[in-house]
Amino acid sequence: MAEAFTIRYIQPLWFIWVIIAVYIVFYAVFNHTEINVGAYWFAVITIAYILISAFVNPRDEMYASIIGMPLGILWAMYERKIDSYFEIGFLRKEIVAIVAFVILFIGRLTLSVVGFDNQLFQSVLRNIITIAFIVPLIELLKKVKIQKRFLIWLGTISYEIYIIHPFILYFFEKETTEGKQVGNLEIVLWTIGLTLLLSSVLQIVQDNLVRKVKL
Structure with a gap:
């Protein structure tokens, strides 16, 4: 599906697209059902996808990253x-x-x-x-009791950091393999800055979507 949308330059990051697809399923399921029914259907859909992926693909990158999603829902409940x-x-x-x-x-x-x-x-x-x-x-x-606001803020966007940082790293890897001179310190600073910025934006978008979900 990623190739269909010409996102070929991030094929190594297909697991991210799997996670995004799961978020869409999560939103659709819980936006149209009560929490207990939604949790049941989401778990069934996720487990079915994992089993199909495990049968079709001997490698685990297409399902390993979403096994924690049903566990996260159980934690929330x-x-x-x-x-x-x-x-x-x-x-x-x-x-x-x-x-x-x-x-x-x-x-x-x-x-x-x-x-x-x-x-x-x-x-x-x-x-x-x-x-x-x-x-x-x-x-x-x-x-x-954590009083440091910066640490609390990092905690609120920790999952978004996990989602975003591979894109930034892969971008710099692509730049260096194409012969562009990018210093290690420059990569580190840009990676940290862009990751924090984009993670904050993603967290705001996600919060707006979550508010619309029936929980």
Whole structure:
């Protein structure tokens, strides 16, 4: 589909277009259904896409980046219950969560080394490991009062930074491979500046769309 729109110069970044397509599906589903029904349909559509992609393409770049989307919706739906779970015995539960993360992390590497390296299984497991790391980290950060406005701002656009920065890096890579002289410091400064600027714009656009979704 990217080629149909003559976006050939960013073929290595097709996973970004997959994420954008998922956002469109997310908006369409939740804008026309109630949250519980929408979550069900979104999960079904996403899982169906992942299974089809895993069957058609042996590599995982076309589905690995969106496995976290249904998990993110579950987090949004059950965040308060997760918070209340950590309120009692916080330190003990944090330690248990960290130990679980370490076991999963080492376990995945061990399975890969011994030859159990199915792409779909590994992709799902990597996302579960990520959640096992992020959940206790978020709960810990909620206990810490962050006063720095700049850090808070970075946190609000963190996902947008993840989406935008590959485009900027690929642009500079294309410039250098075509023989244009671009200094390393110049690349770093332009990458940081453009990424922060465009991430802020994307976050504003996304917020306006999210407000229209029935949640």
